[in-house]
Amino acid sequence: MNSKKLSQRLRLCADFVTEGCRVADIGTDHAALPVFLVQSGRCGGAVASDLRKGPLSSAGKNIEAAGLSEKISTRLSNGFDEIAEEEFDEAVIAGMGGLLICDILRRAHYRNSKSFILQPMSDPEEVRRWLYLHGFEITREKAACEGKRVYVVMRADYTGQTRVLSDFEALAGTLSANPGKEEKEYFKKLSRTLDKQIEGKGHTDADISPLKALKSQIDILLR
Numbered sequence: 001m002n003s004k005k006l007s008q009r010l011r012l013c014a015d016f017v018t019e020g021c022r023v024a025d026i027g028t029d030h031a032a033l034p035v036f037l038v039q040s041g042r043c044g045g046a047v048a049s050d051l052r053k054g055p056l057s058s059a060g061k062n063i064e065a066a067g068l069s070e071k072i073s074t075r076l077s078n079g080f081d082e083i084a085e086e087e088f089d090e091a092v093i094a095g096m097g098g099l100l101i102c103d104i105l106r107r108a109h110y111r112n113s114k115s116f117i118l119q120p121m122s123d124p125e126e127v128r129r130w131l132y133l134h135g136f137e138i139t140r141e142k143a144a145c146e147g148k149r150v151y152v153v154m155r156a157d158y159t160g161q162t163r164v165l166s167d168f169e170a171l172a173g174t175l176s177a178n179p180g181k182e183e184k185e186y187f188k189k190l191s192r193t194l195d196k197q198i199e200g201k202g203h204t205d206a207d208i209s210p211l212k213a214l215k216s217q218i219d220i221l222l223r
Contacts, residue, residue, distance in 0.1 A: 008145065009119050009151040010032060010119075013119055017037060018115070022047075022088045022089050023088055025047070026093045027050055028056075028074075030058050033092060038071050044071070046071070048063065048074050050074075056074055079104035085110040088114070091116050094119035095121060098126045099126055106130075112135065115157045117156075127154070128170050135158055138155065141173050143180075143185065144182060168217045194215040
């Protein structure tokens with residue numbers, strides 16, 4: 001398996017993993033990511049975990065077909081419940097909703113000793129809020145485009161310093177620092193979403209000035 005078989009978002013996840021580390025892939029599905037990471041030499045070993053027996057069985061077959069059964073173990077686990085702290089250095093949680101990602105992180109009692117590569121399919125702003133409220137910092141973040149969809153991949157490292165993000169920080173993340181083509185597509189999506197929210201609340205007595213101000217901040221990033 002090579003990088004050509006990885007989606008754009010999973011390629012980005014792979015790029016965010018530290019070379020030489022042991023990785024846990026939570027919600028591995030068919031184990032495409034851990035197979036690529038180990039096969040390419042980026043990681044020496046991995047744990048491929050999934051909550052469902054069907055995908056985990058497929059993952060095991062793909063790992064065996066790649067000749068990596070001694071380097072990649074499979075685990076039937078709800079989040080990190082069945083994965084020991086010493087089994088990995090960094091974890092990837094990709095392809096699931098942002099609120100579910102937050103819940104998985106919340107239940108990982110050893111989370112402060114790990115780094116995480118996260119790819120939420122929804123609610124990335126809630127993931128960012130959770131991370132900073134619990135002492136993590138987003139040290140790297142990029143967007144990936146697949147067809148009409150725009151995804152965000154973020155790397156979070158524990159610092160112990162907590163803070164509350166503003167609405168703009170939660171929506172834009174660290175992508176606002178130096179946005180490229182993909183990041184601007186992400187901001188276009190945010191701007192359209194805010195337009196719909198403003199239009200929807202415009203027919204009520206709700207104060208829409210905060211939404212308008214937030215949209216103005218996002219639109220500046222598109223210039």
